[in-house]
Amino acid sequence: MIKASHTDRILSLARNVLETEAAAIVSLADQLDQNFITAVQLLLAGTGRAVVSGIGKSGHIARKLAATLASTGTPAFFVHPAEASHGDLGMIMAEDVVIVLSNSGETEELVDIFPLIKRTGSRLIAITGNPASSLAKLADVHLNARVEKEACPLNLAPTASTTAALALSDALAMAVLDARGFGPEDFARSHPGGMLGRRLLTYVRDVMRTDTQLPHVELTATVHDALFEMTEKRLGMTAVVDHAGLVKGIFTDGDLRRLLAKRNDLATLKMAEAMTAQPHTISPDRLAMEAVEWMERYRINQVLVVDEANKLIGALNMHDLFNAKVI
Missing domain, CATH: 3.10.580.10 (CBS-domain)
Incomplete structure (x- = not known):
């Protein structure tokens, strides 16, 4: 059981986490620039798939981005960077657009495979919290997902940074969706087994x-x-x-x-x-x-x-x- 004296601290910490993460997302709006538009244009111009990659907590966000893109009109899939260096790079083709997520921008597994991906001719989008990082410099387009601090009371566990990356990824996917003219019926065709599909596909x-x-x-x-x-x-x-x-x-x-x-x-x-x-x-x-x-x-x-x-x-x-x- 939690002591009554600790309940105020619990609620205070929870509110601080929410406020910190909300502030991180709000700050992203001020950071958007021409790079975001270029990233959207790259995805619209791509004749292949969107290949999304990341590791750790960023990997979870990358998987979500791939799923969101795939369900909103942009064929996409996730590739684990460690597996990529052991054969899965063969899944990436010249006409693909590769999106990588890494808060530090120095994730070793991604930095190692980036030059190899560039040799295929694929265009690269990096979403990091460090514009001066290796991934940011190697990418064709860099999207800045920098946050002032993590919501973790220790300022260690990825919290605000992953929330910011998720929000920025969603913004990218939604901008591409809108630019494609992707409508409710298109969405329903990607979700025929769900309630939304039944509602939008049943006449x-x-x-x-x-x-x-x-x-x-x-x-x-x-x-x-x-x-x-x-x-x-x-x-x-x-x-x-x-x-x-x-x-x-x-x-x-x-x-x-x-x-x-x-x-x-x-x-x-x-x-x-x-x-x-x-x-x-x-x-x-x-x-x-x-x-x-x-x-x-x-x-x-x-x-x-x-x-x-x-x-x-x-x-x-x-x-x-x-x-x-x-x-």
Whole structure:
């Protein structure tokens, strides 16, 4: 158990760490210059891949940068510098852009392989905390990630420096993403298995009910007919259409309850009198996530799907969206 007398020190230290790292990131904004633009241009002009490398804590940041680039339109992978000197240099080609991360800029494993990488013709970007370092001087472009001090109370453990390198790496990846015109659908195609992919790649047409699953009756149908259709199709509603299949209304469980409170002669009551006219509809080419927002906005559980002529082609229920894992 932590003594009560120590809790103030713990919170004070934690706040200091956060403030120190936040200050380190803020200071990077003032350090950005033409070199950052040149680095973005190098990545955009590269016809190969982005090869990212680093060792230790910087290696972890390098792996994250490679993953971020790969998921945002720039093919990228990580190469461990120690493995590079034992054969993995063969993975790097002339058309690649190599990005290395090292706070000191003097990491031996990277300094040793830098000249060999340059011989391949690859362009080099170095992200270091020391503009006068060997890596900074050997690189085609140097991005300065210098911090005043580490957030570690001993000023030893890489903390503020790794946070700064991570933030600067993210800034680089996002600038390249924007310059490529990389959009939400492009991002979703890189993440088809996740929630974002389902939200951005699933359209209404993919989950709507059609054909024999689609409940619909004509204007001349009775409430009795509508209830039979609703029971058979199990959607809690039925579309009401004219002889050409154009949507004229909708009849739901809610409409039935309201009618029961008002009148008893429902069996022969026509849909033209019982339905809710001008119901909410949606196009099959809209994202399923938009249908969710539509339903939540209007507090409805179903929506009819129509074509440009307002002809009924499908129906969507909130449960369908749950089953498709859109929500």
